Amino acid sequence: MKRSVLTRYRVMAYVTAVMLLVLCTCMVFKYGFETGEGLTLVVSQIHGVLYIIYLVFAFDLGSKAKWPVGKLLWVLVAGTIPTAAFFVERAVVREVEPMITDGTPQTARA
Numbered sequence: 173m174k175r176s177v178l179t180r181y182r183v184m185a186y187v188t189a190v191m192l193l194v195l196c197t198c199m200v201f202k203y204g205f206e207t208g209e210g211l212t213l214v215v216s217q218i219h220g221v222l223y224i225i226y227l228v229f230a231f232d233l234g235s236k237a238k239w240p241v242g243k244l245l246w247v248l249v250a251g252t253i254p255t256a257a258f259f260v261e262r263a264v265v266r267e268v269e270p271m272i273t274d275g276t277p278q279t280a281r282a
Contacts, residue, residue, distance in 0.1 A: 173236045175272050181233040182261055184226040185250075189257035191219040196254055226251045237268050 198212040227248055234244040250260040 173268070173271055173273065177229075177233050177236055178265065178268050178272060180229045182265065184222070184229045185257045185261040185264075188219070188222050188226040188251045189255065189261075191215070191222050192251070192254055192257070195219045223251050226257075233264070233268065237271060 195212070195215050198208055198215045201208040202212045230247050230251075231244070234247060239247070247260055247264060250256040
């Protein structure tokens with residue numbers, strides 16, 4: 173597996189998580205203060221498109237890392253739970269980084 177697969181996933185995990193927090197903030201203003209209705213619509217559509225890209229990259233990473241279905245589903249759903257993607261991304265990086273090959277031979281670690 174190449175590092176670029178992990179990098180794409182990491183970028184989209186952060187972007188999706190931040191956009192979900194922005195969307196939640198917009199929804200508070202829309203329903204709590206009855207302002208920002210147009211902004212909420214735009215942010216929700218942007219988050220939706222970014223989430224689809226996140227799904228593609230997370231699925232690509234999961235298939236190359238040969239994750240079981242349950243783990244893959246958890247990673248995919250993490251983009252819909254505020255702040256979950258931040259924590260899941262860290263766990264994924266810890267697990268996947270040892271599997272990465274950049275074309276350079278890996279040496280045995282002591």
